[in-house]
Amino acid sequence: MAFTRRKTLTQWLPLIALAAACGAGGVQAQDPYPSKPIRVIVPYPAGGGTDTIARLIGVQLSQRWGQPVVVENKPGASGMLGNDIVAKAPGDGYTVLMGITAVVQIPALYKKVPYKLGDLAPVSQIAKSADLLMVPRSTGVTTLQQFVDKAKAAPGTLNYGSYGNATSSHMNGERFKQKAGIDIAHIPYQGSGPEVAALLGGQLTLAFVDATAAYPHIKSDKVNILAVTGSQRHPALPQVPTMTESGYPGLEANGWFGMFVPAATPKAIVDKLGAEVAAIVKSPELHKRLTDMGLIAVGSQPDEFKPVVEKDAAHWKAVAEAAKISMD
Incomplete structure (x- = not known):
């Protein structure tokens, strides 16, 4: 009797294993990624560069994958609100962040951040x-060294503008x-638009202007472009040296736009996206x-973007600490 029961169980084991394997495979086959709409969170208002890029990519992604890609603007707290939504979302690939450099700068600027940088996985x-160093042509300054010499000759009399x-x-x-x-005063503006207007109006002696905002003015006869931040010359301005080439290293970090997902997202999904x-x-x-738009297209893979994120996070932290820049 015991022998019969053992024999019966032995006969059933292969069938049980097969059913389990088919069941597991069936779930995967019925639910491939992506199988439902994807949310792209933009932590800034509609109409800006981040929003524009998110929508351009969203349209193409939807067409390629046959799934709706919905862009949702979640501005607030300097981008932290939208970043936090993605950081705390399920790790299934259906909630994506379209972020900017601020993603890695925020932890260095704020003491209280509701998420950790490690809660986000780089996708691409x-x-x-880059920032362009621009001066009014009326200053007569044509090189970065000329500006430095002028600033040293009259400490505290010159200024520079930023977009915030x-x-x-x-x-x-x-x-x-x-x-x-050098000793030059910082004058912050609420965005690149007012900053550029002040530069063109002669209220600034120097301005660090984002390349996208400066792009319409790079051939203007009202400004001179002395240098560019970042690791390489800007393709639209091959004649303009980098800060490093001009003799002032330490400003090699580029600004960027990048996609992230929750860190718990399986690597296969991260890699596919x-x-x-x-x-x-x-x-x-x-x-x-x-x-x-005045940008340098990249389109990197997750394993290529990750070291950039890590390196830039360390860079901006060092800059913020050295300059004692904080938003708290």
């Missing part, structure tokens, strides 16, 4: 930006002051759109 660096307190332009400006050993986004960015259509 979409594009790089604790922004990349502010931190780059303070870094430049330290490297050059990253590969698709990278392909979209490198397509002729989107590459041209980004270039026309």
Whole structure:
């Protein structure tokens, strides 16, 4: 009797194992990623560069994958609100962050951040930006060294503008002051638009202007462009040297736009999303759109973007600490 029961169980074991395998495979087959709409969280208001890029990529991603991609603007707390939504979302690939450099700067600027940088997994660096160092042509200054010499000759009389307190332009400006050993006043503006207007109006003697905002003015006869931050010359301005080439290293970090997902997202999903986004960015259509915005298209894979995030986080932390820049 016992032998019969053992024999019966032995006969059933292969069938049980097969059923389990088919069941597990069936779930995967019925629910491949993506199988439902994807949310792209933009932590800034509609109409800005981050929002524009998110919508351009969203349209292409929807067409390629046959799933709706919904862009949701969640502005607030300097971007922390939208970042936090993604950081705390389920790790299933259906909630994506379209972030900017502020993602890695915020932890260095605020004491109370509701999430950790490690709560977000890098997916793809979409594009790089840079700050252009611009002066009114009326100053007669044509090189960065000329500006430094002028500032040293009259300490405290010159100024520089940024597109906001604790922004990349502010931190780059303070870094430049330290490297050059000059005393110039910082004048923050509420965005690049007012900053550029002040520069063109002669209220500023120097301005760190985001390349996207400066792009319409790079051929203006009212300004001279002395240098560019970042690790390479800007493609639209091959004649303009970098800060490092001008003799002032330490401003090699580029601004950027990048996609992130919750850190708990399986690597297979992160890699699949990253590969698709990278392909979209490198397509002729989107590459041209980004270039026309004054950006340098990248389209990196997750494993390529991750070290950039880590390196830039350390860089901006060091800059903020050295310049004592804080938003608390």
